Amino acid sequence: MTEGERRAIEMVEAAETGGRKLFGWQAMMVTVIAVSWCLFQMYAAYVGTIVPTTLRSIHLAFAFALAFMVFPFKKTPGNPQTKVPWGDWVLGGLATAAALYFFVEYSNIANNGGLRADAPLDLIASSALVVMLLLTAWRTLGIAMPLISLAFILFAFMGSRGLIPFIQSPFHNGYTWPQLMGQLATNTEGIFGTAIGVSAQIVFLFVLFGAVFDKLGAGDWFMRVAQSLLGGFRGGAAKASILSSGLNGIISGSAVSNVVTGGNITIGTMIRTGYSREKAGAIEVASSSNGQLMPPVMGAAAFIMAQNLNIEYRSLILAAAIPAFLCYAALLVVSHIEALKLNLKGLPKSELPPIRKTLLEGWYYLVPLGYLIGVLTSNPEANPERVALTTIVIMIVMMFLQEVFWGTRDGRSPARSLMDGGKKLIEAFEGGARSMIGIAVATAAAGIIVGIVTITGLGFGLADLVQNVANLFSNEFIRILVVLFMGQLIALVLGMGLPTTANYILMSALIVPIIAKIAGLDTSNPAEMLPVHMFVFYFGIMADSTPPVALAAFAAAAISGGDPLKTGIQAFQYELRTALLAYMMFFNPVLLLIAEVDGKATLGAVPWSEAVPMIIFAFIGLVAFSAATLRFLHRKTNPIQFILLLVASFILIIPTDLIWNVAALGMIAAVYFWQKAGSRNEPGQPLPAAA
Structure with missing residues (x-):
């Protein structure tokens, strides 16, 4: 492993799965908690009868427990912490206890209609939950999410009283601390709202599916298939990188991890065939970022989008398929144009995996993937979490059969092979759970923002303000363009510091209603609203490659040895076609399979x-x-x-x-x-x- 690859892997660990390198009993404890979380989520999907607030509070408690163990407050590059300090044990215990308090007491609080005046522990636990959530978000997501959440809390608390300059509102008179805590901690429009509900009920199972599928070896096989199919064409190294990133996007919701997983192989090959270090890194960044557009996972935001629109998950992934295909097809054209500019050829035939042999070696990976996509798209009654659970069970069986087969070939005993299979499964479970920490925390923290937007009426106020600006233009088309451009800028700026899922939740709460109002859309019709949701989602994804933050670009530059800022700028140029596609979907919803039936926009009617x-x-x-x-x-x-x-x-x-x-x-x-x-x-x- 090169120094650049090592640094890129450290970036992924620090940003997404935790940067601590624990040993001994502490490492064992992380594994036990992670595996327990996976088993609990699988059980919840199987029985399907756990009370939503119970599921959400336990889900968040697991995330808290792991976050303070694996995410250090400050990570020293090249010198990761190897043990959990006592302070993090205390903070982790407080955070977990605060989340579990609502598992124990939520029914009593709900029956009371909010915080109980005769139970001061309600207010203490609510306050602790909010504070610990902000601290956890700081560790796992960076400073942007907690700062934005804190600004919204101050906005709700101050109201029009103007106690702090610039943190005041003409929309309301301010709320007391107990009122705020009641909204955020005991209301299903706050921390334990729809976003974390989708995370707990559906997203976890799909992230776990991706972790098990990758541990099974599917990611490496996708890479070989891409190289065998496209590597021989002009600029084949880049085209293989794009195809493999698109295939990995089906199972992965993370741009940064996709960059590191595929980039360790593809970036070096692109540089060797004539691409500059920055262009090689930028192509990997653009293709990996767009992996979040690929159904069925779509960076975990697809599940929340379906919930927001109140549509079948099947309808959403079918609608999103054509734009995702167009996005990758256009990126292949971009790579071809770059190859023409640089006068590049394809990879030598001697370096390409044989197509027939490669397909035969891994055809069985298509069984679980085909089952998942086939059932989700063909059966309107399919329950996404149940389908994901069944797919995971299929892959677990395949993992053990795979180890037994390989063990027979390598001379290992069946018992040893089964033990090796069990070890791989535990590693997959731990990886899946660690990947879920950030998503669970992000959806919970986004609940703070959504709850405050709801209680203060901020969304309606902003819509009126933006409409006043838009009314400066007499042409309706220009007005819509102005609002879309404003939404685009906000999504890009917020996306620099927020994970894609949190960015989408925030944009759907603040910007989507504004665009809908200016464009005169029927907010009760999901077919009219889907293009708007897809518009903000696409620009949130573009933020992964937007300088100066662009964590994916930094990871790619660490591998390529190129300049991170130049890599990010080049990737953003490649991503401009994604921006154009977002506008295409808005103005031409046929691309989302939306057509008018009896004067009403209808999904799947094209x-x-x-x-x-x-x-x-x-x-x-x-x-x-x-x-x-x-x-x-x-x-x-x-x-x-x-x-x-x-x-x-x-x-x-x-x-x-x-x-x-x-x-x-x-x-x-x-x-x-x-x-x-x-x-x-x-x-x-x-x-x-x-x-």
Whole structure:
């Protein structure tokens, strides 16, 4: 392992699974708690009858217990802590006790309608829960989430009293501390609200599915398949990286871990074949970030989105599939354009895994994946957590069979093989539980913001303010564009410091209602609201590669040896097609399989005869936009060619008459043949024979 790879792995551990390297009984205790959490969540999915508040409080208690053990308050690079200090034992115990208090007392509190005046421990436990949640969020998510949550708490507490400059509100007169704690800790619109409910009920099972699937060896197999299929084409190293990241995105909800998992192999190969260190890192960042767009997991936000829209999970992942495909197809075009610019060839055939042999070696990985996706998409009555649980059980059986088969081949006894299988399973369970810490804490902390938006009416107030700004423009289309652009900026800025799931929750509470109001959407119709939710979700994902934070870019740069800021800027340029796709979905909801039926927007109502032409036009628009932003199609574009490509891509964003689409295609064709007619010997012109 190189020094860069080691530093990248440390980044992932510090950011997502905890940076402490524990030994002895403390490491054993982490394993026991993590495995217990997994077993509890599997049991909860199996019985399906645990009271929601009970499930949520126990879920958060497990997250608290692990967070203070594996996430140090301050991590020294290259010198991780090897034991849990006594202070963290105390804080972890207090946090866990505060969460479990509501498991024990929630029914009594609910029957009372809130905090009990004759039970002062209610207020103490509520206050402790909020404080410990903010501290845990600081450790696991960084400073941004607790600061934003604290600002909202102060906003609700101060109201219009103006006790602190800039922390005051014209929308309400302020709430007392007991009122706030009652809203945040004892109300299902606060910490124990919908977001953590989805985390506890569904997200955990899918994250565990990804951890077990990866431990089974699927991630490595995806990499080999991608190399065997695309590695021989021009710029094949980058194309294989993109395909493998997309496949891993099906099972992984983390851009940073996806960068490290795949980048350890792909980044070095890209550099060796001619990509600069920054471009190699940027391609890996862009493809790994977009992995969160891939159904069925979608960075864990898909489950919360389905809950917010009150639609079947099946409907959501079917709607999200076409944009995700377009996003990756366009990124493959970006990598091809870069290969043309650099005059690169594909990987030598001797370095490529044989296609037939590779497919035969791992075909069985498609069994659990096919079962999961097949049942979720074909059965409207399918329960997502039950399907995920069944898939996990299938993979556990496969893991033990795999070890027995390999053991027979390697000369190990069946007993030894079963023990090795058990060890792998425990490692997978621990990895899944540790990956869930940040998600559980993020959804709980986001509940603070959602609860305060609800109690203060902040969302309505902001909508009125934004509408006043939008009304400065007389044209309705311009007004909508202004609001979308404002929402885009907020999502990008917040996303620099927030995990994708928390970013989406915050945006869905604050920005989505504003866009819906300005655009005149029917908020009770999920088909009208889905494009707005997807819009803010896509820009939240783009934040992973947006400088100056861009943790995924720093991880890629650690592997490539390139400059992190330049890597992030280059990745952001590659991600611009994702931004265009977000606008495409909003203005052309056919891409989400939404059509009007009897004058009402309806999910899944688009016939393929109508969808296919729209998909083709959208893809061509993304290709034109990518060529414009990279200033290269067949060769470097001149200013007129740049403008033609850009205008054509914008025309193809919005549903228009066929004549306009034909005109846009004509512009793109004109630029292409204009460049083809030029000299083939100009600098940057590709070789006549593509590899």
